[in-house]
Amino acid sequence: MDKLNKNDYKKYVDKKVPKPTYLRNMIMAFLVGGTFCTIGQIITNILKSNGLDKDMAAAGTSISMVFIGALLTGLGLYDKIGKVGGAGAAIPITGFANSIVAPAMEYKREGFIFGVAAKMFTVAGPVLVYGIGSSVIIGLITLLLR
Amino acid sequence: MEYIKAFIVGGLICIIGQIILDNTKFTPAHLLLTFLLSGVVLGALGLYQPLVDFAGAGASIPISGFGNSLAKGAIKGANEKALIGAFTGGIEATGAGVAAIILFGYTMAVIFNPKTKD
Amino acid sequence: MALKKLGAQTTKLENPPSVVSYYSIVGPKEGEGPLKDYFDLILEDDLWGQDSWEKAESKIQEECIKLAIDKGGLSSEGIDYLIAGDLINQITPSSYSARQLAIPYYGVFGACSTMTQSLSIGAMLIDGGFADNIACAVSSHFSTAERQFRFPLEYGNQRKMSAQWTVTGAGATIISSFGNGPYIKHITTGKIIDPGITDAANMGSAMAPAAIDTLICHFQDTGLAPSYYDLILSGDLGYVGKDIVIDLMKKKGYDLSKNYTDCGVEIFDKSEQDTHAGGSGCACSATVYNSYVFKEMAKGKYTKVLLMSTGALHSTMSTQQGESIPGIAHAVAIENTKE
Numbered sequence: 001m002d003k004l005n006k007n008d009y010k011k012y013v014d015k016k017v018p019k020p021t022y023l024r025n026m027i028m029a030f031l032v033g034g035t036f037c038t039i040g041q042i043i044t045n046i047l048k049s050n051g052l053d054k055d056m057a058a059a060g061t062s063i064s065m066v067f068i069g070a071l072l073t074g075l076g077l078y079d080k081i082g083k084v085g086g087a088g089a090a091i092p093i094t095g096f097a098n099s100i101v102a103p104a105m106e107y108k109r110e111g112f113i114f115g116v117a118a119k120m121f122t123v124a125g126p127v128l129v130y131g132i133g134s135s136v137i138i139g140l141i142t143l144l145l146r
Numbered sequence: 147m148e149y150i151k152a153f154i155v156g157g158l159i160c161i162i163g164q165i166i167l168d169n170t171k172f173t174p175a176h177l178l179l180t181f182l183l184s185g186v187v188l189g190a191l192g193l194y195q196p197l198v199d200f201a202g203a204g205a206s207i208p209i210s211g212f213g214n215s216l217a218k219g220a221i222k223g224a225n226e227k228a229l230i231g232a233f234t235g236g237i238e239a240t241g242a243g244v245a246a247i248i249l250f251g252y253t254m255a256v257i258f259n260p261k262t263k264d
Numbered sequence: 265m266a267l268k269k270l271g272a273q274t275t276k277l278e279n280p281p282s283v284v285s286y287y288s289i290v291g292p293k294e295g296e297g298p299l300k301d302y303f304d305l306i307l308e309d310d311l312w313g314q315d316s317w318e319k320a321e322s323k324i325q326e327e328c329i330k331l332a333i334d335k336g337g338l339s340s341e342g343i344d345y346l347i348a349g350d351l352i353n354q355i356t357p358s359s360y361s362a363r364q365l366a367i368p369y370y371g372v373f374g375a376c377s378t379m380t381q382s383l384s385i386g387a388m389l390i391d392g393g394f395a396d397n398i399a400c401a402v403s404s405h406f407s408t409a410e411r412q413f414r415f416p417l418e419y420g421n422q423r424k425m426s427a428q429w430t431v432t433g434a435g436a437t438i439i440s441s442f443g444n445g446p447y448i449k450h451i452t453t454g455k456i457i458d459p460g461i462t463d464a465a466n467m468g469s470a471m472a473p474a475a476i477d478t479l480i481c482h483f484q485d486t487g488l489a490p491s492y493y494d495l496i497l498s499g500d501l502g503y504v505g506k507d508i509v510i511d512l513m514k515k516k517g518y519d520l521s522k523n524y525t526d527c528g529v530e531i532f533d534k535s536e537q538d539t540h541a542g543g544s545g546c547a548c549s550a551t552v553y554n555s556y557v558f559k560e561m562a563k564g565k566y567t568k569v570l571l572m573s574t575g576a577l578h579s580t581m582s583t584q585q586g587e588s589i590p591g592i593a594h595a596v597a598i599e600n601t602k603e
Contacts (some may be wrong), residue, residue: 006460013461013469016504016511018425018541020168025422029164030157033208037156038149040203045148058206058215062243065207070250073418074258082174082420087163089420090174091181091208092156093243098420099178100247104255106416109316116255123175123419124247127209131182131216135236138190139220143232146225167422171463174421260417262310262317262407264293 025086032085036092040065062093069094073101099123148202155197155204178209185213190221215239268391271485273478275451280602281390282443284397285336286554289328291406291432294543294551297532302555303433304331310407310432317407318357321350325403325434326361332436332554333399343367343438344395347386349378350403350546351430352412357403367399376471376500377454377575378402379435379550380594386439387448387596396441403434404545413464413580424465428502428528428544429537435550437558446561446569450597452482456577458590464576464583468505468528468541471574474591475501475509478572480516482595490518494566497557498593499549499573500528502542527552549573567600 043064047057069092072078078098082089089095100120107119121128163177172180185208188194194214197205205211216236223235237244270276288303295306307324314320325348333340346367348358355371362369374381382400389395407417409430415421439448457477461470475498483489490496490513501509506526513520527549528542553571560566572595578587 009459009473010461013466013504013508016469016507017466018504020425022168025168026161026164029160033160033163034153034157034204037201037204037207038153040156040207041149041152044203059242061203061206062212062240063246066243066246067250070247070254073420074254076258076261076418078420079263079418080420083422085160085420086422087167087174087177088157088160090167090177091160091163091210093207093209093212095174095420096178096209096212097247097251098418099175100251101254102260102416102419104251105258105260105418106411108255108259112256116252120248120251120255123178126175127178127182128244130179131186131213131240132236134183134186134213135216135220136233138186138217139224139232139235141190142221142224143228171465173415174419260407263410263417 028084029086029088032081032088033092036065036088036094039068065093066097069097070101073098074105096124096127151201152204155201156207159205159208159210181208181210182213185210186217189214189217212240212243270450273452273455273481274485275388277387277391277448277451279391279441280447280449281387281439281441283437283446283448283558283598284440284443285332285338285438286436286558287328287332287335288435288551288555289324289433290547290551293406293537294431294433294531297537299531299552299556302559303551304555310405317405318352321352321403321405321408322357322360324405325350325357325401326364328403328434328436329361329365329399329401332438336438338397338438340365340367343397343399345370345386345389346399346401347372347382348401349373349382351375351409357408374592374594375575375577376544376546376548377573377592377594378546379499379553380571380573380596383437383439383448383596384451384453384594387451390439390441398439399436400439401434401436402546402550404430404432404547406430406432409545423540426466426468426504426541428467428500428541429532429539430545431531431543431548431551433547433551435547435554437554445602446558446598446600447602448596449599450482450486452478452485452595454478454593454595456590456592458588460588462583462586462588464578464589466504467544467576467589468502469508470576470589471591471593472501472505472508472512475505475572475574475593476512478593478595479513480518482570483518490520490523493523493568493570495557496520496524496570497552497572498526500542500544501526501574502528502544503534504541561598561600569598571596571598
């Protein structure tokens, strides 16, 4: 197929491919994402009422939410939540935990070094690289602007 | 009220993500990165923190909140400890979550086996 | 002189090899689908007692070949060649299956087109007088394909509407220079056709132009019309690809609306089983041919069938490098009578 035909074909195919259920997906993303955030708020409030300051409570909440995401993945439930919730399951920090536990579990049979430990970061690796990398750049810019 | 704010703001952030997922070729991995970096940029400009102050976990639980913490930490580090702080600030602020992810991630992988889908 | 060559891409087999035995094994999900009564063996558990899915796939293929040989009343010593393939890197499931079988082995890769690829090569070897009995087999497994091509199983992603579901299972066909049919009459070997699709979650669209090219070539080379066949079956184009094939073939003057369907459409129940655009994988076409098609041919429901497995010959690396997906389709015409 030549270049022009390929473009025509792509447009033709786009019409043939069934469309996602946009509205339903958005509602489910809202409900699932909102639920995870509310659970986070509940944990924060419990930690605060036990005398933790703001920063400590935030750190404790992160740890707890990561644990919840990792446990749900281990139990084989997070993929089902993700299927229904889409971005509502991907964006909360529980989704970040899922992106680490899922490949780590999957590659256990390839060993604990090049399997579990190396594959843990297939999705999370880029997140940490760009996240931490950009934070350092922002730190350096802050210094320059001072 | 606190809970309602967290639910609605967190849900709305996820709706933005769902719109991106359904209209692009993005995978959830692309989505995580996009939201993280948006959080870093908005955090550095001081635009994300007001949302966290308003909605609490609704803004801090989405991965963009993680990005905001990274940016905030780096700025704080740079202001307090100059060059070394610029390097350590981001990780210090988010260290708890990252350490938890590594420990729990590894533990769960050792305990559980993946199941096939049906 | 290529005496048996017909037109541009077709081979007319002078002494048509006969299908003497066939066997199909499928996983639990396929065993709940619309074709469940046709499969020879339905697994209750897709690990089948193995400790990895790759090992399970290998066992599924190995047992399928053995059971096909048994069912035909043959022994593995009587098989001259085993031609087998699958989807996994370096086709290890096939090679590990062949490790147990002690049959001279050609490992072939044609992605999901492998079943008709191995049948084509096997039929030509028999017609050429190089062998009497050949086992052609393929396997695929949802869980091995998913982790190689897509995401880990426990990853919470949403499948795209155009995405297809890899069939877990294996199909094996024993073809022979003896036997009472059905017979392999024509083979049309496909060219690579790349329509420029880069989305690996939209394989039906990527492979449909290759299927169309091979079909038109088959009809031109043989002079036959689509209505000559009782059934024209493509491998794993799914709902999206099937729709495109019918539509674009019509524009070229071939009416496929009555006797054409796709194995990926038939193997799952779209509304009940949530498989989006249908089934895919080597075993998608192989399990349908080696159960439904050959069993219905034996009963006489179909007498002339055109089988055409379709393959998407990309890898995760080529996709990441931005390459588009090359498609291929090989057609094998099978008829109940020799003449």
